Each structure stands twice: as structure tokens, then as C-alpha cells.
Amino acid sequence: MDRRAGLRFEWAMAAVIAAMTVWNMWHLVTRGYLPQPFFYESSDTWMDWFNTAWWAHDRGIYDSWASIYPPISFVVLRPLSLASCYGQTTAGLEVRSCDWLGIAAIHGFYLLDIVLAALAFTRLDRRTALPRSFALTAGMPLLYGLERGNLILLAFACMILAFGPLLKSARLRWLSLAVAINLKVYLVAALAAQLLRRRWRWFEGGAIAFVAVYLASFAMLGIGTPGEIVRNITAFSGGFNAASVLDVWYPATFIPMKSLLNSTDFPITALIGSQLVETGDPIISLVLRLGQASMVLGAAAIWFRPQAVPAHRATLLAVSLALVTSEAGGYTPALILLFVMMERWDGWLRPAAIVIAYVLSLPGEIVFSTIPSMIQDSYFAGHTVTVQHGIGLGMFVRPILNILAPSLLAWHTIALVWRAVFQGQQSQPPPNSAGRAA
Numbered sequence: 001m002d003r004r005a006g007l008r009f010e011w012a013m014a015a016v017i018a019a020m021t022v023w024n025m026w027h028l029v030t031r032g033y034l035p036q037p038f039f040y041e042s043s044d045t046w047m048d049w050f051n052t053a054w055w056a057h058d059r060g061i062y063d064s065w066a067s068i069y070p071p072i073s074f075v076v077l078r079p080l081s082l083a084s085c086y087g088q089t090t091a092g093l094e095v096r097s098c099d100w101l102g103i104a105a106i107h108g109f110y111l112l113d114i115v116l117a118a119l120a121f122t123r124l125d126r127r128t129a130l131p132r133s134f135a136l137t138a139g140m141p142l143l144y145g146l147e148r149g150n151l152i153l154l155a156f157a158c159m160i161l162a163f164g165p166l167l168k169s170a171r172l173r174w175l176s177l178a179v180a181i182n183l184k185v186y187l188v189a190a191l192a193a194q195l196l197r198r199r200w201r202w203f204e205g206g207a208i209a210f211v212a213v214y215l216a217s218f219a220m221l222g223i224g225t226p227g228e229i230v231r232n233i234t235a236f237s238g239g240f241n242a243a244s245v246l247d248v249w250y251p252a253t254f255i256p257m258k259s260l261l262n263s264t265d266f267p268i269t270a271l272i273g274s275q276l277v278e279t280g281d282p283i284i285s286l287v288l289r290l291g292q293a294s295m296v297l298g299a300a301a302i303w304f305r306p307q308a309v310p311a312h313r314a315t316l317l318a319v320s321l322a323l324v325t326s327e328a329g330g331y332t333p334a335l336i337l338l339f340v341m342m343e344r345w346d347g348w349l350r351p352a353a354i355v356i357a358y359v360l361s362l363p364g365e366i367v368f369s370t371i372p373s374m375i376q377d378s379y380f381a382g383h384t385v386t387v388q389h390g391i392g393l394g395m396f397v398r399p400i401l402n403i404l405a406p407s408l409l410a411w412h413t414i415a416l417v418w419r420a421v422f423q424g425q426q427s428q429p430p431p432n433s434a435g436r437a438a
Contacts, residue, residue, distance in 0.1 A: 006345040006354075007127055013358040014131035017138055020364045032381030036365045036389050037140070037250035037330070038147055043093060043377040049106055049149030050095050053081040061221075062228040068236050071224035072182040072217035073151055080105040096379065102149075109153035110146050113137055116157050117338075120164035124342060132341045136334065139361025144250060145331035152331045155183040159190070159335060163315055170205060178209035182217065185233070186322045187335070193318035196299055197306040249389065250330035252323060254284045254399045284399075288324065291403035295321045298410025301417040308420035309413050312342050317413070320406035324399075333360055333402050340405050349412040356405040365392040 001009065027035045033042035055061045056074040067073075085098035096103065114137045121129040136142060145152040158180035160166065162173045181187045191210065194203040218224055248256040295317045302314045316339035323332050340357040343350045370390035378385040 001345075001351060003345050006351055009355070010128055010131040010135075010358065013361075014134050017135055017358075017361055017363065020362060021138055021143075024363055028380055032378045032383070032385035033376070033387055034147065034380075036367060036392055037394055038144065040249050040387075040389060041376065042381075042385060042387055043379050045147060045379040046096060046103065046106060046149030047093070049077070049102055049151075050081075050093075050099065052151070053077045053099070053102055054086055054095065056081065057083055057086040059223065062223055062225075062232060066232045066235060067224075068185075068229065068233045069151075070182045070185065070214060070217065070229060071221040072179065072213060074224075075217045075220050076151070076154070076183075077102075093379075106146065106149045106153065109157065110137075110142075112157050113142065113153060113160075116160045116164070116166065120160050120166055121341070123165040125344075128345070135358055135361040136337055136341060138363075139334075139337070140250075140363040141331050141334035141337065141360070143363055145329075145334065148329075148331065150329065150331055151183050152329070152334065155180045155187065156334055156338070158183070159187070159338060162190070163312055163339070170202065171209075174202075174205040174209040175213070177206050178213040181210050182213050184328070185229075186326070186328055186332075187319065189318040189322040190315050193299075193314040196302045196314040196318070197311065198303075248395050249392070251327065251395065251399055252330050252332045252402055253325075253327045254288055255327040257395065257399065258284055287400060287403060291324060291407045292321060294407040294410040295324075298413040301414045305417045305420050308416050310343075312339050313409065313413055315339060316406055317410055320402075324403050324406075333398075336402060336406060337361065340409070343409065347412070349408045349415070353405045353408045353412075356401050356408075360398060360401050360405070365394050367392045 024034060024038075027033075039045075052067075052069065052073055055065050055067065056077040058064075061067045061074060081102045082099045085095045114133070117133040117136050118129065121133040142153070142156065145156070158176045161176035162180060163177075167173050167176070177187070177191060181191060188210075191203060191206045194206065251257060298317050299314065299321075302309050302317070306314070316336070319339070320336050323336060337357045337360060340353050343354060345351050345354060367390040370388060374387045374389070375384055376387045377383070
């Protein structure tokens with residue numbers, strides 16, 4: 001597919017995403033809840049934000065709640081929430097009817113993402129700027145983050161500033177990345193990726209900024225030592241089990257599915273068949289290991305000849321490796337797609353990765369086996385609704401695609417380095433490449 005055909009495809013996919021978004025809104029209006037694969041509990045809208053905001057006004061963040069978030073999350077949420085709404089007389093779900101400032105902040109961060117994505121991709125390539133920025137911000141991963149009210153909305157904006165073409169100052173880029181890492185610890189992979197390109201000063205500056213942001217937020221909050229955070233992360237990582245089985249409705253990795261296949265708490269065999277259950281676990285493990293190996297090999301190739309590869313590619317592979325290895329939430333693929341969308345439509349590996357990015361952005365599901373309907377309280381409807389969910393194709397396909405997109409670019413990276421070494425060619429980032437800006 002040439003570039004013109006590719007551009008037509010991108011516009012067509014953006015139109016499909018828009019149509020599916022309209023359908024989701026129609027479903028919400030007519031049935032009172034957002035359909036699968038949005039969060040399965042229709043009463044829990046925005047509660048990632050409000051649960052965190054609740055504890056931002058309480059001293060039991062790291063002992064009673066066992067939070068895995070560094071202090072900056074609570075430092076940010078304190079001024080962006082009305083303290084009078086968080087008291088002994090209000091329960092967690094009730095604060096949304098009081099804290100209008102929190103609701104405004106959630107959507108303010110989302111609008112910031114839209115503006116920054118539009119500006120960044122316009123500077124990268126005006127022809128593809130609109131469909132790509134639209135797919136990123138109206139696509140499923142970031143929409144899922146919006147529905148959850150998750151601080152991925154702020155971390156996403158920081159990643160655009162750190163690695164996009166909008167900031168010229170290295171210090172501001174370091175600060176942006178430092179805030180992102182303090183919000184989402186797994187983004188330390190983006191800082192480590194700079195070592196692959198031997199950007200020692202960039203790594204040192206980013207590391208110092210990260211520590212400075214942590215110390216400043218710790219001083220303001222007064223709690224949240226590294227020991228407390230590491231202990232809580234360790235406990236959280238070991239606590240994923242089939243009790244949270246419904247998280248498979250919109251997984252970023254195979255971890256929820258592996259837990260489900262090995263569980264007796266949910267009748268997965270009756271829904272998808274025993275043969276698939278028996279063969280699924282080894283296949284899942286093989287796909288994951290192949291993807292991880294591809295990304296590691298791609299990273300090694302960058303270290304060997306960093307000047308032959310677009311600058312943003314190292315960050316893509318490092319962040320992708322971190323995100324496919326541990327389940328951090330259905331919104332995290334937005335961080336992978338951000339860097340995939342920075343690629344040019346050239347050759348076949350890069351276009352294939354871009355196609356996958358658009359598919360992952362589709363805000364919908366193909367359900368092939370339903371489960372009994374549930375009666376739930378709906379926050380949007382303001383009353384109980386009958387919720388229908390089921391086993392969907394995306395539950396199995398999305399984790400594969402999350403692995404496949406960066407794996408394809410890892411092999412493209414290896415090919416670039418191979419040509420540079422054995423054919424004397426060095427593939428430089430084009431003038432409109434985000435790699436140059438990063």
C-alpha cells in the first residue's frame with residue numbers, strides 16, 4: 001500500500017472510530033451504561049480519580065489504602081478536588097455529586113491531551129495529523145482512561161511534551177518526563193531507553209529531575225517513602241488473581257487471561273470450550289516470549305548503531321516491553337500507540353504497525369458468547385440498569401496486537417541497523433520525524 005492509499009486508509013479508520021464513538025454515546029443514552037469493553041461496573045465511572053482524591057485528604061494513603069502511587073498523584077489531586085466533599089458523612093461514590101472541580105479537572109486534562117496531540121502531530125506531518133491525533137484521543141485506550149478518570153490523562157500529556165516536537169528546552173523535557181514517571185512508575189522505562197542511544201546527559205538530567213519531583217512532592221505530602229511504595233507495589237503485583245476476573249473485559253496484556261484460564265472461580269470452559277482453555281496458556285506464553293525477545297533484540301540493535309534508527313524508537317521499545325510484561329490497565333496502550341503513530345508510512349513493517357494502532361483504537365467489541373445479564377446502579381443513568389456483557393474477540397486479540405505492533409517495529413529497527421552495518425547505509429530520521437525532535 002503506497003502513501004496515498006495509506007492516507008485514505010487512515011482517514012477511513014478515523015471515520016470508523018468517530019462512528020463507533022457516536023454509537024457508544026447512543027448506547028449510553030438509550031440503555032444507561034457504556035457498552036463493552038468499557039469498565040464493567042457502570043456505577044464506578046471516574047472512580048480512579050475520586051478514590052485517589054479521597055485518600056489525598058486522608059493520612060492513611062500508604063498503610064490503610066496500600067497505595068502504589070508516588071506522592072505526586074495526591075499532591076496534584078488535593079488542589080483539584082473540593083476538600084469539603086471528602087468527610088465522614090460521604091461515601092466514595094457520593095463525592096461525585098459534590099466535587100464538581102474534580103469532574104472539571106478530569107475533562108480538562110483530556111482536552112489538554114487533544115490539544116497537545118493535535119499540535120504535535122501537525123508539526124510531524126500535516127497530512128496525517130488529524131486522523132492520527134483523533135485516533136489517539138478518541139480511541140479506546142484514552143477514552144477508557146477518561147471513563148476511569150485515571151491520571152494517565154496527565155501522564156499522556158507529559159509524554160507528548162517529553163518526546164514530541166513541541167518543547168525545545170531539554171530541561172522542560174526532563175521535567176515533563178519526571179512528572180510522568182512519578183505519576184506512572186513504569187514509565188521509568190522511557191528514561192532508561194535514553195541509555196540505548198547513549199544520551200548520557202539526557203539520562204542524567206531526566207534522572208535528576210525525577211528525583212527532584214519526587215522529593216518535592218514527598219515534602220509537600222509528608223508521606224510516601226520509597227520503602228512504602230516498593231512494598232505496596234510488590235504486594236499489588238503478587239495479588240492479581242481470578243477474583244478480579246472481570247478485568248479481562250479490556251486487558252492490555254495476557255495476564256488477566258492467564259489468571260482466568262487457571263482459575264476455577266469462573267466458568268470459562270463452558271463459555272469458550274475446554275480445548276481452547278487447555279491450549280490457550282502455552283500459546284499465550286509463547287506469543288509473549290516471542291514479543292519480548294523481539295523488543296530486546298531491537299533494543300540491542302539500537303545500542304549497537306543508534307544513529308541508524310529514529311530517535312523515538314528506543315523509547316517505544318522500552319515502554320512497550322514494560323507494558324506487555326505487567327498488567328497496568330487497559331488505558332496503557334495509549335502510550336504505545338503514541339509512538340507508533342509517530343512512524344512514517346514507508347515500507348511494510350511500519351504501515352503494518354500503524355494499521356494495528358488504528359485497530360487498537362477502535363472503541364468497540366465483537367461479543368460471541370454472552371453471560372447472564374446483571375442489574376447494576378448506573379452513575380450516568382442515575383438508576384439501576386440491566387447490563388449485558390460477554391466473551392468478546394478483543395479480549396484475546398488486543399493483547400496480541402499490543403505485542404505485535406512494537407514487535408514489528410523492533411524487526412524494522414534490526415533491519416535498519418543491519419543495512420547500516422553491512423551495506424554502509426544509515427537510515428536518518430526524516431525532517432518531520434518525531435525521533436529528531438525527541
